[in-house]
Amino acid sequence: MPKKSMEILTETMFYVLMALNTGDKCGTDIAAFVSGRTKGRVTLGPATLYTILGKFEKEKYIREIAVEGRKRTYEITGKGFEAYREDYLNKIARFQDACAAAIGDAPITICVENTAGWLDFQQAAVELLLESSAFGLTFDIGHNYCAGDADEAWLLRHK
Numbered sequence: 001m002p003k004k005s006m007e008i009l010t011e012t013m014f015y016v017l018m019a020l021n022t023g024d025k026c027g028t029d030i031a032a033f034v035s036g037r038t039k040g041r042v043t044l045g046p047a048t049l050y051t052i053l054g055k056f057e058k059e060k061y062i063r064e065i066a067v068e069g070r071k072r073t074y075e076i077t078g079k080g081f082e083a084y085r086e087d088y089l090n091k092i093a094r095f096q097d098a099c100a101a102a103i104g105d106a107p108i109t110i111c112v113e114n115t116a117g118w119l120d121f122q123q124a125a126v127e128l129l130l131e132s133s134a135f136g137l138t139f140d141i142g143h144n145y146c147a148g149d150a151d152e153a154w155l156l157r158h159k
């Protein structure tokens with residue numbers, strides 16, 4: 001059975017939602033964000049960008065919040081954030097699988113530190129990674145101090 005058009009986000013769609021997840025943006029700002037985040041690997045031409053924005057508006061993933069001449073500014077909706085979050089966590093799960101397979105039985109651990117200030121879905125991603133023996137947590141006492149001991153509390157919950 002074919003997938004619904006928005007059931008799976010393309011890489012470009014994912015980056016557009018990522019851009020809007022960082023704040024309201026117009027099309028030019030979204031394209032610049034995506035190009036900067038991917039170091040130029042992904043570029044959005046106007047046709048591609050506005051096709052995606054149109055689909056996202058139709059599906060209520062985003063809404064237009066301002067129009068100044070030809071400049072239109074968009075924000076992500078709760079539904080759009082949930083689509084972004086779900087795709088983000090799916091990408092993390094694939095990353096975890098790929099790392100565990102590449103490491104195999106080698107005595108290698110990929111360590112995560114500085115967990116304070118992360119959004120809930122980012123913490124969920126780290127918890128997903130920690131389900132694999134390929135990943136672990138490290139403690140950066142200096143960062144913990146600067147973050148008001150938030151790292152230590154998070155680390156102790158995940159011993």
